[in-house]
Amino acid sequence: MTEATSSRRRGRRTRTESADTRDRILSVAREEFSERGYEKTSVRGIAKAAGVDPALVHHYFGTKERVFEAAIEVAFAPALNAPEAIADGPLDGVGERLTRFILGVWESPATRAPLLAILRSAVNNETAAAVFRRLVASQLMRRVASQLDAPDAELRVELAAAQLVGCAMLRYVIKVEPLASADVEQLIARVAPVVQGHLTGAGGA
Incomplete structure (x- = not known):
C-alpha cells in the first residue's frame, strides 16, 4: 500500500467518524431537549451523554442555540x-x-x-x-x-x-x-x- 493510498483511506475513515460523532451528538441533543426542555439542557450535559468533550460540541455546532436548531431541523x-x-x-x-x-x-x-x-x-x-x-x-x-x-x-x-x-x-x-x-x-x-x-x-x- 502506498503512502498516498493509506492517507486517502485515513481521510475517508476520519470523515466517517466525524459524521458519526456529529449524528450521535444530535441524537443525544434531541433526547436531552425532549426530557429536560431548552432551559435545563446544557452543552456540557449533551456532551456527557454523547460521551464526548464539550469542546467537540462547540466545534460542530457552536452555541446551545445552534445545537437546538440543528437538532430540531432534523x-x-x-x-x-x-x-x-x-x-x-x-x-x-x-x-x-x-x-x-x-x-x-x-x-x-x-x-x-x-x-x-x-x-x-x-x-x-x-x-x-x-x-x-x-x-x-x-x-x-x-x-x-x-x-x-x-x-x-x-x-x-x-x-x-x-x-x-x-x-x-x-x-x-x-x-x-x-x-x-x-x-x-x-x-x-x-x-x-x-x-x-x-x-x-x-x-x-
Missing part, C-alpha cells in the same frame, strides 16, 4: 414535505391534503416524540421559540405560501398553520378529551374545510 424534516403534499392535486382539495399530511406526521410515534420536544421547548423558552419561528417561516410557511396564487398568501398559510398547530397542541400535548382520543379521520373531516377556507376562501387583501 426532527422537523418530515413536516418540510408539506409544500409538495399540497401541490400534488387540485387547489380545491388543498385543505384536506395539508390537514391529512400534518396530522399524519403527528400520528406517527417516530415523528411525534421529536415534535413534542420542539413544541415544549418553544413554548417555555423565547430563544427556543425564536429558533422554531425562524425554521418554520423560512423552510415551511414561505414554501407553502408560494403554492398559492393570492396577495395575502403568507397570512393565509399562517392562519391555516394556527388551526393545525392548535389542534395538535390540544390533542397531542395537552391531551384534552374528547379531542385527544377522537378518530383521526373524523378530525380530518372537520378540520380540513376550515383549513381550506383559510387557504383559498374569499376575503383578504
Whole structure:
C-alpha cells in the first residue's frame, strides 16, 4: 500500500467518524431537549451523554442555540414535505391534503416524540421559540405560501398553520378529551374545510 493510498483511506475513515460523532451528538441533543426542555439542557450535559468533550460540541455546532436548531431541523424534516403534499392535486382539495399530511406526521410515534420536544421547548423558552419561528417561516410557511396564487398568501398559510398547530397542541400535548382520543379521520373531516377556507376562501387583501 502506498503512502498516498493509506492517507486517502485515513481521510475517508476520519470523515466517517466525524459524521458519526456529529449524528450521535444530535441524537443525544434531541433526547436531552425532549426530557429536560431548552432551559435545563446544557452543552456540557449533551456532551456527557454523547460521551464526548464539550469542546467537540462547540466545534460542530457552536452555541446551545445552534445545537437546538440543528437538532430540531432534523426532527422537523418530515413536516418540510408539506409544500409538495399540497401541490400534488387540485387547489380545491388543498385543505384536506395539508390537514391529512400534518396530522399524519403527528400520528406517527417516530415523528411525534421529536415534535413534542420542539413544541415544549418553544413554548417555555423565547430563544427556543425564536429558533422554531425562524425554521418554520423560512423552510415551511414561505414554501407553502408560494403554492398559492393570492396577495395575502403568507397570512393565509399562517392562519391555516394556527388551526393545525392548535389542534395538535390540544390533542397531542395537552391531551384534552374528547379531542385527544377522537378518530383521526373524523378530525380530518372537520378540520380540513376550515383549513381550506383559510387557504383559498374569499376575503383578504
